[in-house]
Amino acid sequence: MANSIPLWVSSQYNRNVSLAPESNTRSRTRRAILDAAVSLLSKDATASLSDIAAEAGVGRTTVHRYFPERADLLKAISTDALEQIETMSTRARLDEGPAIDGLRRLCQEYFELGEVLNLLFNNPQLITNEEWTNPTEADHALDDLVKRGLADGEFADHVTPQWAVHVLWSLLYAGWSHVEQDGVSKHEALTRTIATLTNALKR
Template identity: 30%
Template sequence: MRDDTERTPGPGRARRADAERTVRAILAAAERVLSQEPGATMERIAAEAGVARTTVHRRFATREDLVSSLTVLAAQQLEAAVLAGRPESAPPLVALHEVTANVLRIKRTWSFAMGVHSEHPEVMRVHTDTRARCVALFRRARDAGAVRSDVDPDWASRVYYGLIQAAAEDLAEEPTPAELDAAAARVVDTLFTGVGAGGGTPHRSG
């Protein structure tokens, strides 16, 4: 006799799945609303999510709890985007381009949450791990000869972060894949070739 226990979700599992979908819908609605109206109420967020205000309050006791959960979700999306670029295994410049495009997408999709300073342990872990992966990627690029041997990978990663932020600010709210690819290429090109007309260091006068 065939045992379908593992194939047929039980009532408890189905309820958990429904609850998770509801939470994700609320958080996605919160991002949409708060990115346009940072002071929006829980009631406004509930309306955007298509649920009752009481449903939002059952999942999040306060507005602060909701925003905290939103920052955690955004951080986890950021980590997944970085890992999808294969920073530890793809050729360094290929990985850098892919990671850049992926991160730009997350920064636009979760613009409100990414702009919130959070000390939530999970958010802090993600940002610490992401910075470490970025530094390691620039170290790989240096070892592969794509970056000068005298370049500090930590300094390069900080410059890179600044370029990504500037590029994200120039993107449309919902950039197309082609726009993300072009923005990523611009970041990488600026990082590796700069904006000067020549390859040398300009001389100071006087």
């Protein structure tokens, strides 16, 4: 069977197979660096690239190979956060079921981004680029959710999409701070965040 494959196809196949592990390794290394950077910088904005490299279990030169400058690393964190927000918005299935249930699912998904979003909120210069100022699919999905909840009578009349967004992110920040500063469990903080959010918006 293999002998019937044209030589150029076989060569390309072997090349792709040999490159796949390297590509996967690069992806894992990049992920490890980003996660380590978020973990350290969310607690200490002055953490050095050497500190981040040690936390990620790689050498400083490896960090520089992926992110030549500190600014490149910070931009990558910002972009990665947006991508995760989009993924979690999709996973929350905002167009399914009652709007209030969709909002609860979204809150639960976003709560997992505590460290990275805490970092970005405490360093607003990281979320002033065009990626953050332009509406995303996640923004549109949340806007549609609130409008549907208003039309169906689930949300109070005073609620607007803009107000719902402010309330959501403010309460998420409060929930994350509750974990970091007060030492409560993530589950407990999330339960309080969701309860306060729904009580603030529902009719």
